[in-house]
Amino acid sequence: MPTPAPPAALDALPFDLAARALASHGLRPSQADAALAALWRAVLVEEQPWATGLAALGRAARSAAAVAVAPPTTLRLAEHALAADGTLRLGLTTADGQAIETVVIPAPGGDRTTVCLSSQAGCAFACRFCETGRLGLQRALGSGEIVAQFRLARAAWQAIRGTRPPVGNVVFMGMGEPFDNLAAVAAALAVLQDDRAFGLGWRSCTVSTVGVVAQLPTFFATCRAHLAVSLNAPDDERRSFAMPVNRRWPLAELKRALQSHLPAGRDVLVEYVLFDGWNDSAADARLLAGWLAGLPARLNLIVANPGPDAALRTPTMAAVEAFRAEMQAAGVRALVRHPHGREVGGACGQLAGRLRGASSTRDAPS
Numbered sequence: 167m168p169t170p171a172p173p174a175a176l177d178a179l180p181f182d183l184a185a186r187a188l189a190s191h192g193l194r195p196s197q198a199d200a201a202l203a204a205l206w207r208a209v210l211v212e213e214q215p216w217a218t219g220l221a222a223l224g225r226a227a228r229s230a231a232a233v234a235v236a237p238p239t240t241l242r243l244a245e246h247a248l249a250a251d252g253t254l255r256l257g258l259t260t261a262d263g264q265a266i267e268t269v270v271i272p273a274p275g276g277d278r279t280t281v282c283l284s285s286q287a288g289c290a291f292a293c294r295f296c297e298t299g300r301l302g303l304q305r306a307l308g309s310g311e312i313v314a315q316f317r318l319a320r321a322a323w324q325a326i327r328g329t330r331p332p333v334g335n336v337v338f339m340g341m342g343e344p345f346d347n348l349a350a351v352a353a354a355l356a357v358l359q360d361d362r363a364f365g366l367g368w369r370s371c372t373v374s375t376v377g378v379v380a381q382l383p384t385f386f387a388t389c390r391a392h393l394a395v396s397l398n399a400p401d402d403e404r405r406s407f408a409m410p411v412n413r414r415w416p417l418a419e420l421k422r423a424l425q426s427h428l429p430a431g432r433d434v435l436v437e438y439v440l441f442d443g444w445n446d447s448a449a450d451a452r453l454l455a456g457w458l459a460g461l462p463a464r465l466n467l468i469v470a471n472p473g474p475d476a477a478l479r480t481p482t483m484a485a486v487e488a489f490r491a492e493m494q495a496a497g498v499r500a501l502v503r504h505p506h507g508r509e510v511g512g513a514c515g516q517l518a519g520r521l522r523g524a525s526s527t528r529d530a531p532s
Contacts, residue, residue, distance in 0.1 A: 174187070175238055181203075188234045191234045197227060203362045211364070251506055252330065268319050279335065284307065287305055294407065295439060336372070343375065368391055395435070434463050443481075458498055
């Protein structure tokens with residue numbers, strides 16, 4: 167006789183699935199809903215101990231919950247690095263010893279605070295400019311491990327934020343490729359967005375992909391979040407050099423898929439990391455504008471950070487502003503995303519470099 171599967175952690179399942187698990191142990195659906203809502207509030211939101219949350223339930227609900235769901239996922243805080251700009255990088259360790267990183271990013275204007283979550287330990291996509299890509303894929307994270315990152319980051323930020331805003335935004339732009347672990351990402355988003363848990367609005371959540379075209383329909387069917395696509399080159403030759411995924415889904419195919427699958431009224435955030443002398447010329451801007459034509463898109467220009475490939479250097483701010491001016495002249499909505507937390511290894515492309523001992527191979531240019 168097969169061994170029954172162990173119960174899922176409290177933070178690993180969307181509300182309806184977790185409530186159904188409680189109901190399968192003798193509770194009426196209304197009882198299961200009430201018991202789970204109380205547990206979520208006590209244990210996930212108020213951070214009360216598991217035993218305390220259980221003890222507050224009625225006898226029948228307590229007995230059902232004790233066997234239907236497990237305590238919330240535990241991650242160990244291994245590193246806590248605060249940058250001068252307020253960016254907070256957290257090095258975390260999973261129960262089986264995997265090292266992951268989560269970053270809390272306060273906006274320079276003081277109007278919002280964002281948590282950058284990891285979806286995997288390591289990454290299989292090997293982008294040349296990314297420290298995480300050098301690690302290879304260790305394993306996908308479970309939905310509870312993703313939610314646990316948010317819980318730890320929110321608590322760590324609350325302890326130091328002072329008058330700055332509490333966490334209100336989430337981006338899946340940390341370690342790993344979210345589209346390679348979409349079921350767990352969707353389940354985590356459901357918990358993060360549920361008003362009985364953390365109540366994040368879907369418009370405050372963004373999921374980024376390197377362009378895994380095959381998963382676009384599943385993303386829009388299962389995830390309530392904005393879509394971001396990491397582009398980083400205006401032609402196939404350079405994009406394939408920097409991002410091997412382009413050999414499977416080249417730029418023309420990626421654009422066709424976005425045009426086909428974007429829901430009506432929605433747009434895509436295109437992320438373009440600028441590298442000195444490599445993809446930041448006026449001619450490159452014109453190529454990029456041509457690719458964006460006919461696509462409902464916003465453009466984020468990202469200043470490259472020091473990374474594993476010395477040929478991909480940080481551009482001058484004059485080059486960044488000139489590129490932005492070219493894009494705006496072409497009618498493209500373009501914003502510059504400046505580095506946050508670079509000196510603590512928490513900026514774009516740097517995650518896992520320090521925690522794994524794989525520090526950058528070069529210094530930032532003067």
